[in-house]
Amino acid sequence: MLDIRLIREQPDFVKEGLSKCGVAPDKVDEVLRCDEERRAIETEVSELRAKRNAGSKEIGKLADNEAREAFKTEMRLIGDKISELDLRRNELEEIQSDLMLAIPNIPDPEMPIGADDRDNPVVRVEGEPRKFDFTPKPHWEIGTDLGILDIERGVKISGSRFYVLKGLGAALQRALISWFLDVHIQTQGYTEIYPPFVVKEECLFGTAQLPKFRDNQYHDVEDDLWLVPTAEVPVTNLHREEILDPGSLPIKYVAYTPCFRREKMSAGRDVRGIKRGHQFDKVEMVKMVKPEDSREELISLLDDAEEICRQLKIPYRVVEVCTGDKGFANVRQFDLELFAPGQGENPGDGEWLEVSSCSNFTDYQARRANIRFRREQGAKPEFVHTLNGSGLALPRVMIAVLENYQNADGSVTIPEVLRSYMGGKEVITKA
């Protein structure tokens, strides 16, 4: 959520910033109108209450019964007026809150301006795509032939966009998860979190998946719980409604969770293979930092994610996301894309697969989730800045590993960093 004071005091700045990501300026005017009326009523109610509080105190002291009754009647009338104004105030409060929740964060001045993902500049490309002396196959062929990926049975038991990993396929994914976590924990200073995979609704409002992306969430009606679409949700909300003690920042968490998404918006897209499923695994880094540090922390977060790509020895590129394509709550965003030689229009074209998205949310999520900190004992609470980034998303890393490390005979070499996680095995061959 944006700061209402910023909207009040610098409406033109807010409008201009939001226009870069396609938000009409009258959204801001609506908020201002609502805010003004609400404050006027607030003042009136506040004065009436003061009057009643004083009056009620007098009644307690009055001895004369008649005067007492008359006074009571007077106070009752004030009370009625208060209830009436309260109704309108609550109404306005709700309208304003709904409006505020639907306004995205204002892009950082450094965020490139653009209309959609075609305008996202490539910041840099790392590593050379491997030269194949055969036509590289897509992962669904490699995986199916090796007997480690079973798409048909996934669909049989759970429907489209589900698949089953088997044998060394399942082991490879588990190895990746463990190794990702260990890199972040042991060499980058993150603390591991194992959170619940279902959360209460308010958590999704906190990180801003709700209200806008309701259609993409799995919701259990019976207990009113939501399946997490990313570990960002439970982990960021760990400190909701808290004031963190001096010295506790920066906080760096890393968590593995499955992620559940309905993908209604992507119907018909990426239906082949395991690129886009309703359930996928991901390791996610979440940081909470002091406001003045968040710009730099984004760069180091990106580097922490890149470290995985480097060690995997798979070519990747860094893309900066433009204003028209940015996430709802962030001010700046970098995506990491691994090269997958078996993807693309024609066999052997290759394609860049998004495996990470690193974002700075400034105080936007912190304000929604009410996460604050004190600089010193007794200092005024301030909102933290939150950041998060995948490190990394599993299915697409699986695709990249299978396709980059495939051999002419259909086997797949296991990347060196993963071998100790797979019992020393070096190659996946047909079982």
Added chain:
RNA sequence: GGAGAGAUGGCUGAGUGGUCUAAAGCACCCGCCUGCUAAGCGGGAGUAGGGGGUAUACCCUUACCUCGGGUUCGAAUCCCGAUCUCUCCGCCA
């Protein structure tokens, strides 16, 4: 799932309709004093909103005792509902 108990400030914990403007203690900040590892004394201090203003000061005011309703001139306190926690029983990986 059944029965019962409970939820008060950063923490502990009193408070059963009106000086609650929430006692007291711990922790915290400032000052004083004493040269014994620290104690004593005095003072201060919550969060959010609104109004004023000489506008980072300061003043006024409202709300907040888990949350939401209700009763009342007036609710931490009484009533209803929800949530959460704990105890016991049952079931269970």
